Amino acid sequence: MNSSIHETKTDKIFKAFVYIFLTGALVIVLYPLIYIVSASISNPSDVNTGEMWLFPKGITFEGYRLIFENGDIWRGYLNTIFYTALGTFINLAVTIPAAYALARKDFVGRNLLMGMFVLTMFFSGGLIPTYLVVKNLGLIDTIWAMVLPNAAAVWNIVIARVFFQTSIPKELEEAAIIDGASNFKMFVKIILPLSAPIIAVMALFYGVGHWNGYFNALIYLSDKEMFPLQLVLREILVLQEMSSQSTNLTGTMAEAMHSKQQLAAVIKYGVMIVSTLPIIIVYPFLQRYFVKGVMIGSLKG
Amino acid sequence: MSTSSSTATSPLQQKENVNKGFTKPHKLGLKHPRKLRKSRKILQNWQLYIFVLPAFLYFLIFHYIPMYGVQIAFKNFIPTLGIWGSEWVGFEHFTRFFESYYFWDLIKNTLGISVYELIVGFPLPIILALALNEVKDSFFKRTVQTVTYAPHFISVVVMSGMIIAFLSPATGIINHGIQFLGFEPIAFLSDPAWFKTVYVLSGVWQSTGWGTIIYLAALAGVDPQHHEAAIVDGATRFQRIWHINIPAIVPTMIILLIMNVGSIMALGFEKILLLQNPLNLESSNVIATFVYQAGLLDAQYSFASAVGLFNAVINAILLITVNKIAKKTSETSLW
Numbered sequence: 001m002n003s004s005i006h007e008t009k010t011d012k013i014f015k016a017f018v019y020i021f022l023t024g025a026l027v028i029v030l031y032p033l034i035y036i037v038s039a040s041i042s043n044p045s046d047v048n049t050g051e052m053w054l055f056p057k058g059i060t061f062e063g064y065r066l067i068f069e070n071g072d073i074w075r076g077y078l079n080t081i082f083y084t085a086l087g088t089f090i091n092l093a094v095t096i097p098a099a100y101a102l103a104r105k106d107f108v109g110r111n112l113l114m115g116m117f118v119l120t121m122f123f124s125g126g127l128i129p130t131y132l133v134v135k136n137l138g139l140i141d142t143i144w145a146m147v148l149p150n151a152a153a154v155w156n157i158v159i160a161r162v163f164f165q166t167s168i169p170k171e172l173e174e175a176a177i178i179d180g181a182s183n184f185k186m187f188v189k190i191i192l193p194l195s196a197p198i199i200a201v202m203a204l205f206y207g208v209g210h211w212n213g214y215f216n217a218l219i220y221l222s223d224k225e226m227f228p229l230q231l232v233l234r235e236i237l238v239l240q241e242m243s244s245q246s247t248n249l250t251g252t253m254a255e256a257m258h259s260k261q262q263l264a265a266v267i268k269y270g271v272m273i274v275s276t277l278p279i280i281i282v283y284p285f286l287q288r289y290f291v292k293g294v295m296i297g298s299l300k301g
Numbered sequence: 302m303s304t305s306s307s308t309a310t311s312p313l314q315q316k317e318n319v320n321k322g323f324t325k326p327h328k329l330g331l332k333h334p335r336k337l338r339k340s341r342k343i344l345q346n347w348q349l350y351i352f353v354l355p356a357f358l359y360f361l362i363f364h365y366i367p368m369y370g371v372q373i374a375f376k377n378f379i380p381t382l383g384i385w386g387s388e389w390v391g392f393e394h395f396t397r398f399f400e401s402y403y404f405w406d407l408i409k410n411t412l413g414i415s416v417y418e419l420i421v422g423f424p425l426p427i428i429l430a431l432a433l434n435e436v437k438d439s440f441f442k443r444t445v446q447t448v449t450y451a452p453h454f455i456s457v458v459v460m461s462g463m464i465i466a467f468l469s470p471a472t473g474i475i476n477h478g479i480q481f482l483g484f485e486p487i488a489f490l491s492d493p494a495w496f497k498t499v500y501v502l503s504g505v506w507q508s509t510g511w512g513t514i515i516y517l518a519a520l521a522g523v524d525p526q527h528h529e530a531a532i533v534d535g536a537t538r539f540q541r542i543w544h545i546n547i548p549a550i551v552p553t554m555i556i557l558l559i560m561n562v563g564s565i566m567a568l569g570f571e572k573i574l575l576l577q578n579p580l581n582l583e584s585s586n587v588i589a590t591f592v593y594q595a596g597l598l599d600a601q602y603s604f605a606s607a608v609g610l611f612n613a614v615i616n617a618i619l620l621i622t623v624n625k626i627a628k629k630t631s632e633t634s635l636w
Contacts, residue, residue, distance in 0.1 A: 011538045018432045022445050025429060029449050029510065032463060035474060050477030098356035101349040108343050113353060117360055122563070122620060125367025126609035127589075128596040132373075132380075133366050151359045183348035212456030215571050219597055230458045237462025238575050268466055272459045279454045287447060294511075295518045 040064070040269035048265055063266035067274055075225065076232035083228055084210040087147040091206040094152045096199060099160030100191055104173075114161075121154050127219075134220060145220035146228070150209070156202055159293060163198040164191075201293035204286055208279060229275055237268055374607035387603075394607035403586070410497075411587040411612075414573075415565040418501045423561060425505060426512030427554065431542055433513060434520045449510025461575035464503050465490065491580035500573065500585075515557070519550045555633040563620030566612045588612045 007015075034054065039047045043058030051057055067073055102110050124130070130149065139145040168191060176186040192199075214230035221227060273280075374394060376387040398404060429449070436442040455463075467473045468489040476486040489495045527545045536544070570589035577585045588608060596605025620635075628634035 008537060014538045015435065018435045019441075021432050022429075022436065022441075025509075026445050026448055029452060029506065032467065032506075033448075033451065035467075036463065048472040050472075050474060050481075053474060053477070094355045094359055097352035101352040104346070104349060106342055107346055107349045108339055113357065116365075117356065120360055120364040123368065123613065123617065124364060125369070125371045126606060126613060127592050128602050128606045128609060129367035129370035129373065130363065131597060132370055132602065133363065137362075148359075149363050151363070152356050157356065183346060183352075187352070208454060212454075212458075214456070214458050219593075230456055233456075233458045233462065234575065237458060238465060240465075265466070265472060268462060272462060275459060276455060283451065283454060284447070287450065290450075291514055294514045 036269050036272050040266060040273050042266070044263055044266045047269075060266075063263065063270040064274075066263065066267055067270050072224075072227075072232045072235075073229070073271065073274070076227055076229035079226060080211060080229040083143065083146045084207055086143065087150070087210040088203055088207045090147050090151050091153075091156075092199060092202055095156055095160055095202055095206075096192075096195065097187065098152070099157050100164050100187060102157070103161045103164035103168075117154050117157060131219060140220055141223050141226070143226070146216055147210075149216060149220075150213075153206070153209075156205055160198050160202060163195070167198075168194055197289070197292070200286075201289050204282075204289060205293060211279065233271055233275055236271055240264075371606060371610055373603050374610045376603055378603040378606075380602075390603075394604045395611060397604065398608050398611065403591070406583070407586060407588050407591055410584060411566060411589075413584075414497050414500060414587060417497050418504060419561055419565070421501050422505050422508070422512075423558065425509045427516055427550065429509055430513040430516035430520060430550075431546060433517060434546065435538065435542070446510070446513075449513070451510070452507040453511035455507065457571045458575065460503065460507060461572055464499060464576060468499065490576065490578065493581050493584035496576070496581045496584045500576065504572070515553055516550050519553045520546055523549045551631070552633045555627050555631055556635065559620070559623050559627055559635055562623045563616065565619055566616040 031054075038052060038054060038056040040063055041059050041061060042052045042056045043060055044063075046052040046057040101107050102114055104110065125133075134140065134145055134149055139148060172190060172194075173186065176190055181189070212230065214228070214234060217226075217228050217231045218234075221231070370384060373384055373387065375389060375391055376384070377390050378384070378387045433442055433445060436445075452460075467475050470476050470486045470488045475489075480486055487495065489499050523546060528541055531541045531545060566588065570587060570593070573585055573587055574590050574593065577590060589612070592605045592609045592612070595601045595608065624634050624636065
């Protein structure tokens, strides 16, 4: 569009405001992110006194060294990888076939089932009755408590269903049926290979949820050996408890105490990065899929 | 049905006609194949039912059984006796909650934080999306979007850790800044007066960028011809936004507003729980955290379920009311 020709003075002022506003938003969001990265590799005392306010000062990787030596963090990491992999697999195994079936016009009872699922978005038994169900099923302190209570999300079923309704040509299904393929065969041979985009979006949504989740672990797990990363982080970041391992420094007691306090802060910034690292790594590649997923879901408001 | 069609015959005769005459086979003739088609469809597609079965079982077990289990709110639930065996006490737990000294504090905090969040958090994604939509320079636009989406992916634990670290009175960067400007450091997290602001503004920081996605999608659907016509008519940029872009996203706004209002009482309490401490409890204790405390930590299952149910009922009433108002005033609604 050559709207620039028509630009008046007020338009220019308005445009300037838009750019100032957006730059402001950019700086406000970006600053804390840069600060965390800088703080994690800076000299602890410079961070604590406020000497370090943007770029790293007195670069040291001591914080990261301690994080990597910390057994709790490693174990939490492994647990989280396991929960995320298993949980996401279950999520997909539940969501994708259900969404496909619910997208089929010749599937009798689809609206009833869909209504039953959607209703749970607005009404629920609440925390305690749900907890009691999980408890009565004997899932407390098992890996299943981490994956089964969130085996599917209504919103994701809706998104996947819209995908199947709009992106898979009906003629393909009809042709397969005429060729005598069963629904099962058709799903595996034809639908799944065409569903890579939606599977990717779903895997990302669910995967991030498992990776970042802490509440299920908080209420369903008491065995520390099973804690996912986020619960370990909670102890370090929120409850401010450093396990003895991470701060078992050599030297005199007094020295150790001082270093401990100093280092605690830097370790905090380090774990923020370490724990978010997988998401930071995949984020730039997958951003458009995330966005696409939200947009597909918003098609019908 | 066909009762009004024939006027000459008496009602009794009519009925007989309907039963004996042509209507019956006709009716059957219509319904029979349809029924058959339906059952054949079901038989033909039996595998589709297997596809839905896991999801069906999941919702049944983890959503519908808890709904059924909500009745413990009206009982004195004793785990060894089970839901059925426990004694029925009616509204006892509810009255106990209504008459407790913390009742009004919980209501005040739950509503206070939600309304605060709604007022500050709702318009910002709209403004940001409208501004982003004005930018034609795609590199700058992409940069702003990539950066503002990012905090959405930070876990609530890390987010709370950031808040605690940044706001620390002695070592936090924000208080260093405040001191640099010549003011006294503020103990944000141990001062009840600050809790709601901390909660809401950190939420705005984390979710405003992500919230723009839906609005940007709606804005992308605006016909450029509207804008061209407006430009020809001499409309300024601001006028075009006001008269073309904003009306285009109003339906999206209303849907999101309904959903936000509908979840006012279901305040996402994961972050509150993490930021809560005995010093800020006065302004940070909301119904959800109270249910967690009473139910899971103190094992008062029935009482906590009653509180949770009260919360859910208010929530449903809000949702239905707002949906109704929206339907009447704008013809946009959830259902």
